[in-house]
Amino acid sequence: MKAVYKVLLIALLVAAVLSPLASSSPDGLERVATDLGFIDKGEGKNIIDALIPDYLFPGIENEAVATAAAGVLGTLITFGAAYGLARLVKKREAGR
Amino acid sequence: MHIPDGFLNVQTWASAYLISAGSLSYGIKKSREDLSDRQVPRLGVMAAFIFAAQMVNFPVVAGVASGHLLGAALAAILLGPWSASLILTTVLAIQMLFFGDGGFTALGANVLNMAVVAVLAGFAAYKLFSRILPGALGRNVSIFIASWLSVMAAALMTALELGLSYSVHQVPVTLILIPMLGWHMLIGIGEGLITVAVVNFVEKLGFAGSRPGGGTEVRHRHEGGL
Structure with missing residues (x-):
């Protein structure tokens, strides 16, 4: 690998x-x-309702499993987003 | 040290958005010169690693306070400052959008503190100290100092932005500065230790193209530095 x-x-x-x-x-x-x-100035002030608040995957009772699931999902989303962004930035260079 | 919605007044968070946007567009211009096909997956993986590592809070004083890796110096040392800015910005945006970590209004400030100032401070310190301190030990000491300073720089920025937002909480800036820097002096030690360990480990794996044969790419990257 x-x-x-x-x-x-x-x-x-x-x-x-x-x-x-x-x-x-x-x-x-x-x-x-x-x-x-x-x-308290920051409590309940969130402008965007997060899909996975507090890094706990919703609907999973066990907190450790909910955290792990949120973590794995977030890691994959971040990988995809940064990979895509890097490719976008690089592509523009090729077309310049 | 993700600032939530509600901590900053409008003047402060709006100004931070403007400064961040300007810095990022400059960073994107610079990273175009740096980015090769081989770098693209590295940016994705480094962002993924920093996201995961930021979830792992370590105790600073048990039961009182914790910290987690920031990763600004880590990314800057391995991939250069401009790519590091893109990486940290991506991590911060995802944390805000999906996990409610850091506010939407505060994203500009969080990007400025952690994706711009921490990255530049860490990278500049690394370049400076690794030039002065020789050998592998010198490099590791440089990585430690750079990581510690990157956390302190972000904490200083955060404290100043909170200070500018006096209208929100009526706490004077000096009262915020002292404990912010105090706690992050300790958190920065964790940052330094983790960054030294991770840089050495992933370079041994061959992550940054630093294996025999990858040398030219490393040199090119550093020429594109500050």
Whole structure:
């Protein structure tokens, strides 16, 4: 297998196996916003209703499985989007 | 450090959108010169890896705060700064659209912080330090410093944008700057360790065309740098 696709396989493994083990503590910005008392300014303000909120695939009871499913799907979508974008940028060069 | 909708005032998020759009269109112009057929799948895979790695929060102080890989320095070191900007922008857009991570109004600011400033800071620091510090150890130290600085640069930008949005929360910028930089000093250590490990690992696999035979491509990429 080409090296580049080995790394894609590793990414999918990270999404499937490691993401359910992630720490659920607030990240740096959430910590600061909580401590300074403005975390609520961002709650319920989402302009776009996400299909998979909080990285939990809807309809799956088991949280670890829901996270892994969301992770694998997101990894594949991101691969496709960045691949497509790179090809688009490159194609324009060929036509220049 | 994805800013959600509601944290920034209109002046701040609208300005950030404009600056990001300008930076990205410049980045796209530059990456056209860099992108070869062989690079296209690499951009896809690097974006996929960063998306996956960003899901894996590591504890910074157990039960109090966590961090996760940003990946700006990682992508810039392996694929150059312009491709890295495209990669991080793609990751941020997907996280916002599909997963509700980071706000729609704040996307411009998140792109500016993590896909533009963090990438350029990480890449510039890497170029500078890897020139000064010799050998494999020197390179790894350079990767660590570049990664740490990329996180600090993004945290500084985030704090400043929150400071400009005083009308939203009435918290002065200095009160935001100190804990933002403080927490990200710690998160940056995780960033540095992961980036050093991943760069070495994927180069051993031959990801960045750095295997024997891929050398010319690496050199070309670096000439297209800052």
